[in-house]
Amino acid sequence: xxxxxxxxxxxxxxxxxxxxxxxxxxxxxxxxxxxxxxxxxxxxxxxxxxxxxxxxxxxxxxxxxxxxxxxxxxxxxxxxxxxxxxxxxxxxxxxxxxxxxxxxxxxxxxxxxxx
Amino acid sequence: xxxxxxxxxxxxxxxxxxxxxxxxxxxxxxxxxxxxxxxxxxxxxxxxxxxxxxxxxxxxxxxxxxxxxxxxxxxxxxxxxxxxxxxxxxxxxxxxxxxxxxxxxxxxxxxx
Numbered sequence: 001x002x003x004x005x006x007x008x009x010x011x012x013x014x015x016x017x018x019x020x021x022x023x024x025x026x027x028x029x030x031x032x033x034x035x036x037x038x039x040x041x042x043x044x045x046x047x048x049x050x051x052x053x054x055x056x057x058x059x060x061x062x063x064x065x066x067x068x069x070x071x072x073x074x075x076x077x078x079x080x081x082x083x084x085x086x087x088x089x090x091x092x093x094x095x096x097x098x099x100x101x102x103x104x105x106x107x108x109x110x111x112x113x114x115x
Numbered sequence: 116x117x118x119x120x121x122x123x124x125x126x127x128x129x130x131x132x133x134x135x136x137x138x139x140x141x142x143x144x145x146x147x148x149x150x151x152x153x154x155x156x157x158x159x160x161x162x163x164x165x166x167x168x169x170x171x172x173x174x175x176x177x178x179x180x181x182x183x184x185x186x187x188x189x190x191x192x193x194x195x196x197x198x199x200x201x202x203x204x205x206x207x208x209x210x211x212x213x214x215x216x217x218x219x220x221x222x223x224x225x226x227x
Binding site: 004031033042043044045048050055056091093095102103104105106107108109 | 149151156157158159160161164204212213214215216217218219220
């Protein structure tokens with residue numbers, strides 16, 4: 001059974017360019033999460049969806065970041081325009097439920113470098 | 116304001132001995148605590164969790180202890196194996212919603 005799938009695995013872009021990260025959650029999971037990992041801030045939640053609806057986007061750093069989930073099997077995180085400080089590893093995770101200790105399953109991450 | 120703290124960035128242990136990773140939290144509303152393990156170039160993988168109504172949960176070589184009065188939890192790995200070498204993240208959440216708050220991580224190195 002495939003886990004969470006993220007693409008691309010690596011992205012190098014220049015400042016000012018648009019970046020789109022993609023995620024396919026585990027089939028049947030109704031929650032999807034986007035995280036960012038940096039040396040300074042560690043692993044932090046950016047936004048999460050329940051049944052394709054954004055529930056909490058308080059972690060989205062600024063208006064340059066946007067996330068969508070058009071259907072249960074696909075989500076995107078877009079950065080426009082990108083800046084060097086956006087360089088980080090971006091993880092997508094999914095879970096079935098969240099009311100208890102349900103496990104979140106993480107994808108392999110997208111390593112983004114903005115020059 | 117860091118709600119979940121792992122104060123030891125690294126830990127080195129001899130193979131066969133016990134590894135103890137520590138985690139402190141500040142939010143008394145947390146209901147669940149989880150440990151994730153992360154290898155380089157991979158996403159975190161779930162290891163073990165504990166509900167706030169318990170003080171211990173065991174799964175094979177891994178045991179998590181929770182001390183609510185001290186707002187402290189620890190992960191014990193016995194016996195430690197070289198394959199356990201990874202970064203371990205402590206995470207916490209409330210029962211309301213799905214937001215996981217992660218600690219900064221502790222890099223465990225188990226030497227043969």
